[in-house]
Amino acid sequence: MVNVFPKTQSRPRQWANEIGLIWDCSLSGLQRDTKKELELLDLIIKQKQNLTIQLGLLNNGFKNAGKYTISNGNWQVLKAKLESVIYDGGTNFSAINGRDFPADEYLFFSDGLSTFGKNTVALNKPVHCINTSLKADYSTLKYISLKTGGQFVNLNAISTDDAFKQLSQQNLQFLGIKNGTDIRQTYPSMHVNVNGHLSVAGIMNGLNTEFVLQFGYGNTVDAEQAIRLNATEHALSSIDVSRVWAQKKIAEMDIQYEANKDDISVLSKQFGIVTRNTSLIVLENLDDYLRYDITPPAELRPAYDAVLKQRRTGILERKTDLINAAVAMSKDLKTWWNTDFYYKEPTKKKEQYPTPENVVVALPDRTAQGNSSITRSTPQASPATPPRIQADKAAEPPLVERLGEAEDKNALKEVVVMASSAQAKRMVTGSVARISSESMVSNANRDFTNALAGKVAGVSIQHSNRAVPEKQPEIIIPEFKSDKDYMKSLVGKPDSAYLAYLKMRPNYITTPMFYFDVANWFYLKNDSARALTILSNIADLDLENADLYKTLAYKLKQTGNYAEEIFVTQKVLQWRPMDAQSYRDYALALADAGQYQKALGNLYKVLTQSYNAQTSSRDEGIEEIIISEINNLISKHASKLNLKGIDKRLIQPLPVDIRVVLNWNKNDTDIDLWLTDPTGEKGYYGNNGTKIGGRISNDFTSGYGPEQFMIKKAVKGKYKIEVNYFGDRQINISGPTTVTAEIYTYYATGKQQRKVIVLPMAAGNSDGNLVGEFSF
Template sequence: MKTRLPLILVLLIMTFGYTQNIPTVKVKDKPLGLTSLDIKVDVVGNIATTTYDMLFYNPTKNVLEGELSFPLGEGHDVSRFALDVNGKLREAVVVDKELGRIAFEQVVRRRVDPALLEKGTGNNYKARIYPIPATGHKRVVLAYEQELVYRKGDHFYNLPLGFKNVLEHFSLEITVFDQKSKPIIAEGQISGLEFSTWNKNYSTKVIKKNFKANKNILIKIPVPINSEKTLTYDNYFYIYKTLNPKKRLRAKPKDIALFWDASLSMKDRDIKKETEVLDNYFKHLNNVTVHYVSFSNVVIHDEQFEIVNGAWDDLRKVIIETIYDGGTNYDIIYNRKNNVDSKLLFSEGITSLSTTSLDLSKPLFIVNSLTKSNHSALNHLAESSNGAYLNLNTKSNEDVMASLKYENYKFLGYESQSKNLEVYPKAPVSVTNDFSISGKYLKNNETIRLNFGYGNQVQESIAISIDKSNNQSDQVRRIWAQKKLDHLEIDSKANKNQIKKHGVLYDLVSDYTSLIVLENVMDYITYRITPPDELKDEYNALLARIESEKSKRYESAHQGFLESPLMLNAGDETQFEMDSEIVEVEEMEVVGNVHQFGILASEVSDEVVETEDRAYIPSNNITRYEEQIPFVTIEKSPVFPGCQGNNEALKKCLSENVSNHVRDKFNLELANDLGLSGRQRVSVLFDITAEGEIGDIRVRSPHPDITDEIMRVIRLLPKMKPGEQRGKPVDVRYSLPIMFELKGERGSIAIDTSIVVSVIDYKKYSGKLEVRDRKVKAEYISQLKHANNKDEAYLLYLKQRNNYLDVPAYYIDVSNYFQNRFKDHKYSSIIASNIAETDFDNYELLKVYGYHLQENKYDGLALFIFKRILDLRPEDSQSYRDLALAYEAVGKCQRALDLYNDIITGKIYENAYRRIFKGVALIAENEIKHLIKKYRNDLDLSRVDKRLLDEVVYDVRVVVDWNHNDTDIDLHVIDPNLEECFYKHTSTNIGGHISPDMTQGFGPEEFTLINAIKGDYYIKIKYYGDRYQKEENPTFMKVTMYKNYGTKNEEKKITIIRLTKKDNEEMIAKLSI
């Protein structure tokens, strides 16, 4: 005889039994095999903490990189993350989100492999897992907390187990604390899994070998109606109470608006569950007018339907036939259908093209069937309108209908004699059949009174006495902290600073805090990140020693800062340039640079600042941009210790000593160990600063370890007497070509020691002057050409799309095709907006979309995208410039001016760990001057240095920037005289000038020319590469070309260009004067 499950359990399993997936590590979108799994579950009140201890196996002979990515459901929060580091489990610690990214990325640049777990949009969590050793294991520990579903006298806990393969080891331990009645395993019984009581708790544990865990487990935990639990810890308390409120019917609406989200991210919605909600609701309403609007980035369908006797076949057909495509924009429905009795919104709340703001003048009921969703925002919208958020993954049809039919029963506040209580949640808040509250600073043996009711009228008042000596649990502190965080994140941006402090203090992952694992204690010291317990003693001892050394260094004038362990760490990251083709340097070129306005970062702060070119923070002592041109001759050369004679003799002596130093110190055996056979070339640039120190070392080499070795050797050069120009010490830049060759076990190293002391004549460009045809020749475009009209082409695109869902280049190409072939804007805009919809947390993808919008003059939407990028990447100076340009494009010129000014003055570097890119500041000078000239009378210039009020006018100006971080692209411009202006030849005879070379970050680089001669100016780029090198995720570059910049006849053109590994060097545009 078969055992039948009670109907309520069947409904519960259907409702939420499969909503939460087990965390997995994927390598190239394929799950990595799991060999061992230990699961531990602790339940306190209505809070369950689930910990997965996982051992992944790499069967290949290669070291692999994987990604841990998983969305958590409503009320779920990550509470722990740990990895094995050098064979030992290393716990992650909570860190400010921006600092975590900076530390993570800078350590990665050093070829060390930390881990960073971040919370993204839709309660989605991601972490890079590396290294996963060849034919070896990687241990990952992850824990999350969740609120349990309560229904008809029971809590329900669901554990998803859907493994197809056999696990070598499996264990499961579940403990329900302070539980009076025995929990029941309602579904997914495992032999030996049986609860037993111990010290007011119930627990169970099983251990299995060679076990196939392929059935979900559903635990029913009896919680009688009108029961309550009270837990305390120190001065924190937690109360859980079940309720049985008297229900009050809502008035039936006669007129409703139904907004149906048809964006791409909704394509996997549970249409069956969602239409069942409508079916039940229309039966309840019987007769109602429905104003139906489907939307994505545009309104797709707008039609009125009359529902008679609950029949809605016509509307159902329209909904079932919905095509899901495009981004999500709530702005386009904000002012629609506001003269109705109530509104329904079917959406997951991830708005990729707008904020989540909606008109809340009428009750708003939000229905959602997806796990990856913006649950917090949806709850807040519904609560603020006196509606309800109906999460179909946690609510049954019965619960949903109750929320639609009955008024919201609410917690209205509390009464207590304690004046300093800090209690969460804050009233009023809707409740159903259970409620939990947590507070801080309650006096012992005090009674707190909880008030509930409808509207502002108290219907029920419950008094609960709290005795701190009973039911102690250290989890109460965390429960209170999480509830406070939930409250702060209702308005996350306004409470940003509070959230960061609160998250770090209470070890909570939030919108502005993350979990990080670093390899060694020096990394924690470098960024002042408190390490896990096992490293704290070493951390504190080293930190005390560093602080002591710092005090000593301040007492001696020129020593110290470069010797600081912090600066040495930063130097490793600062100077690294991407491996690239080596450009042969035929002579050792000496160039002296005028000091640019500003001061050295080391004079401002002893914190680590990663720099591009010379580290400086601009001040208001401003030099004109045109005066930044370096000298090509030096009056007095730097003097190597022991060198004597006239200037020529000193130069020769310097060259010989530097060359001999490199020959003596360079470890040729390293090249042999790396298998670098044959002739190898290395290009080195370094400064002998105005203080006589070695600085700004840049290396291009055939291998990262060679780069590190060369940098080590150059750093060992002794302090020298600085070079002079006009009687003042100046920085002198040297280029040092090195060539080494291995033959068998022996090797040789050659260094060119010649020095140029006069003006260097340029060589006329002799390459082909022809702009490359950049027509897309992809197969998907060829297929689209068979369509006779745009509607046929769109249907064909929908079929193609499944093969390119995560390929941004596909959406750009197809969008451009619709625009160019059919002159269509609707389909074109829908298709392109999928880039933002694909991953709203990927700033590099959003940059591509922002560039595309600017190219096509969608400046309003571009502004929203660049605001989002700044939210995601406040550590990148380029984010501020991008946003300033976007503000200027929509006429918000004061905001643009303030951002430009913050870049120039260095205000954006107030966080001392941010990388400084001085090239951005120099380019921003031109842009702020340009803005002031055009809109001077509309701007408040009180914060702007007077020297920036000078006009700037160029006959030709070209700016390039790109979307991928840590990418090296060089801008070259060839003038009509065939003189090529680029990073090695920065000034031309006709006055052309190239801004400082940007070898990291996103650019920009700029060419300017005040007085152009007639003829053609060819724009060329050299693309050395980036960390991607994938066809499906190429680097996109924005090229902005101006004629008559800063005049009334100004012409501007934006072009977006895709770069791939094969695009090493190419002519991308031509500008004719």
């Protein structure tokens, strides 16, 4: 720890000749006092008189809105532009980039709420943040100002004149450390004002070091002070330096509390420092220390360590149980996949003609006035079809039997019996199946095996000659068109429709489905930029609403906005880490964006997280979906993945011709996936094993799903996908339950095709909603 006392100095601010003006024009900008902001900007411009202002407009994206040259304080053109700004869309601070928007310093007018992207800006020149909104993220605005050497002004709390005086003065600041290679984690690490005294604390790599403290204005170094430290000379100091260091680090991390709250919690417990999440902790006995995971005094330490050891053993046992359940499901999937389901296409019945000897002809009686009759004998009936064999559900393991056609059409071939109990349970009366004596794995899995060579010891991969056709089936998805009254105003070209949307918006400004429906209209008109802006408004409606953000994530996936999908699903995971679906949604978003290793890790967490009993019961069977997705990632990207942390018993290729997955955005909701195959048979929770080999995953009657349909070898004909909205038990700001269906053909083969559809469900509609159809 170092204490220095630099001479306090301040000076009038010399405004730069080129200023970047960042104007937050997101939907939440409607809540700012823009009149007051323009008054402050007027005072700054009139003081400088002659300058150039580069205007940037920020919402879900960032737009360079032109350069304005101001002479003699006349900025009417720029002012008119700002007064005509349209406030629409979410807010994405990370869209700001100094390379595309260069300036000597910046004025940033915003409420600090980055709802559609990370709350950091890529600017290395001073940024002065000004807020006039009652609802604002002061910590983010303060952090940006401190990080860049600017000032934060809460114009909502002071007058315009006082804010101008605050900005017009520059205080001497601590700018950082030079030649500090022998020290690390020094705090403060950002620019801070120096008011006659500065205290810096850090960690030394050795016992002796020298470095230089730098002071100045903005990013310009004006003074330096050399420091020499010898740890042995200060060993008898009565000051607990480590605790001072921890306090400084916590104080700085607290500026961005949500991002750092876990680290803050660890430090506060380790060093006994009161923070916003530990201030009410009462530590009276061993249970209190265990509850809050705080190291107790020496007299309680043995008992504390013993309980922790017992807990670690319990956690390991629960994790082992979870993995074993996943392995059992993996074996069940493998048994199903290795089963051939035979289906014989119906043939047209040939007309039977009688032979002459079987014909009895009654010649007409010429006295009967021309009446006549011809009687033909009934054709011989074809041999009876062998009776269907139903799996014996009571047997252990039950039998899945194969019927063959004998040469004489009257005998049964040898019955081959190989099936698990779970597989036999899924077989319905009329199923005709056998276990193939040779492995049936697609050509794509040869790449799977080659990529895994040397990566996972003990994994055995089999091959066959089943190839994937070059031509993909066409997946037909019906266009979703809302029937709401406001949709009637959206007519004509996108420009006029956008004006109609803005005119209607005040009446629906807090209605999520309004933005969803209107955005969908613009997507159908191929105006994706405007559609995304309208859609991103959903993020501004209600902070920390997981249902809303799930709906938003579904549409971002459908429209290919994967970076935003990652941000949104990560937020949901932050808010709802207790849900397995939060990890899955985040993992799939990472995979969409090409971050395959992180995607694999988060998918695997679904199988290893220890959830509470209620959640575990609710999500029973989700392993089936996760195992398919893990192996799909491996089949496509094994050469790029580190598989050491994945249980090798779960790794096996599972390519299928058809896979449909259904998710929804609300808890306590029962939604069912239906798929009708070319034979007319419907696969659903009550018929989870179809005659041609269709497999429906576990029925989720609450929670968020997902439900999955797969078929290894598709028969020719049309497939129809429907959603049955059985019902939900909640109503909130997020509007009706929204489902997303991902439709795959040739899944995990290397040539898979995916279509995504997002549908709001109409309340009380349990007759089935058409999702899509395709023909093989």
